Amino acid sequence: MAKEKSVYVCSNCGQESPKWIGKCPGCGEWNTYVEEIIRKESGPKKVSTGMESVKTRPITLNEIEAADEPRIDMYDEELNRVLGGGLVQGSLVLIGGEPGIGKSTLVLQTVLRIPEKRILYVSGEESARQLKLRADRLGSASGECLIVCETSLEQIYVHIKNTRPDLVIIDSIQTISTEILESSPGSVAQVRECSASILRFAKESHTPVILIGHINKEGSIAGPKVLEHIVDAVLQFEGDQHYMYRILRSIKNRFGSTAELGIYEMRQDGLRQVNNPSELLLSQDHEGMSGVAIASAIEALGLF
Template identity: 50%
Template sequence: MAKTKTQYVCQECGYVSPRYLGRCPNCGAWNSLIEEVKEQPSAIKQKPHMTFAGNEVKPQLIDEVSTSETPRVKTQYEEFNRVLGGGVVPGSLVLIGGDPGIGKSTLLLQVSGQLAQTQKVLYVSGEESAVQIKLRANRLGVGGSNFYLYPETNMDCIRQNIEELKPDYVIIDSVQTMQEPEMTSAVGSVAQIREVTSDLMKIAKTNGVTVFVVGHVTKGGAIAGPKILEHMVDTVLYFEGDQHRAYRILRAVKNRFGSTNEIGIFEMKQGGLVEVANPSEVFLEERLRGATGSSVVVSLEGTRPILVEIQALVTPTAFGNAKRTTTGLDHNRVALIMAVLEKRAGLLLQNQDAYLKAAGGVKLDEPAIDLSIAISIVSSYRDAETSPTDCFIGELGLTGEVRRVNRIEQRVAEAAKLGFRRVFIPKNNLDGWQIPNNIQVMGVQTLAETLKLVFK
């Protein structure tokens, strides 16, 4: 009898080693190499991809391929459609990741119920029984004659039932619980996840079935499993939020059929997830009038302008080194802006602790928020309030200049729609677009000039 050969596979990146290593030399993760039985290469000839009708997939001229037969499918959630780039693309493979209990299964169950009104949906669960899913579906008001539940983890059985049922949509909850019986590695291992995803991709691309896959996340916030998992799928969505808050953010970080970094805002209620049509009002509804250390910025998330309050608290430090703490903002960006304020605006911040956050749990990472961060810091440092009807847009340079930003027209229009009366923008952004009548646009060239206008 031939001796069984083993190898050690990193569960973070998929690196293979012939012997055990405490630290993966590829990704640097500690204690991530797990012993697995080495798979023997199969001598069976691989069959070509076959459709449900039994037709073999063959090469086609690009001019003969028709896209009119597969239009995007709209769900009742406009926020969900926006994140996907305008609707669900038939034959796509979509991966949704998020923290435990954040609402991934709830979102997909509600979307499945909407899609099942007109087309056939198969919900495959490896974590819950059919009765448990039904209990949750009753609470959410989800059902229909085209909605099928299938609690199973064996990919052979799942493939067989998909071929018999021929659904339009398949939901896999979750990919880490699925198992390829031919493989001897443990469920949830790198090899299993890779093969399961490969099978789902063949089903989606060959037969035009849209597949939604739920993926668990690690402590670091990344989707568990090999990085190739995100490379194989068409779209990667992250469902973010705090379990102590009702609001959830659906963010696209990869999308072959639309813009990346789009976000959709949902609110978790007793009856399930409800979309938030105007997230700017949500982020600003609890803003205090007359408070110092606060300013509003119009940030772009994908193609959507959103007004967010940036808060700062600057206080004398009790230690030798001043502390810098940020929530929802880049720590290095804040340190850079504080250095510019010291050099170009004459503020003594080296002996001041600074705490900054983007209110509402949103994460901001674009150059246009620089000016608003600077205004918030100066407001808290001087204990001087800013006008509640002012907002700020602009990138700061190291010499103190306010640099132009993109899509200024949409940003100003969003501010005007929510009742802001004055907006500070880079002077170089003033030309080439129509300024709304109900808002005053202030073009500024330097940080010092802006501070004089704001804090008179």
């Protein structure tokens, strides 16, 4: 018989507490504890002694062969540069941004351009018809891109087993839930458990996975902070919805530099790569003029 237990979890760092507290002792944030219901199966449990055979054995550094990680060409120069040269096999990449900024458009138009790769696009927010309309608007089509609308983690693994994709896209991680937890999708416990399970799948099967996530009003990835710790790369898609330009920056990257930027222009037919950012900043010809200095500035209007 299952027993229910209530525990309070910090939505910022994931630290647990048996009761609600105002200030988290782990990260120091205020009013971040939310209640989660955990079900535990009662009855005797087999306890492992740790003396059974294991899958791996400890080895020395001299026995490890150091080589460049094989990468998948995303056929997008801006995205490849931000990733550090392409998508690494078995990596888990998180792309975050505000709702409506163009995260799904960026990922969809990118995977539709990759040839000879079987891609599974898991949508938890949009229907298959909506994705079809967006793909037609982007003007791209790929016969190897499979679309499935699913929010159950267990069913997603069934689809992966049946299709054996080379790349998995999950849009978004806040909509995925697992049956082992009673909490609703998007909660701290669900995001943490689903992300950890997807990470194990990516490392064991060497299948790269791209997660799409939302950000909260403070500008950080929605969900527990542990989500950003377990993934291999965190990419932030930024920009103003009232303007046409978008910036893709790397906040964390285990396989490349975090000093790279990708610039896109939002158009009716999708995102256009801006290979030469100077064309956006230098719209006038100042050749032959002396005493001209170029600078970039942000103008903000406020009420005082």
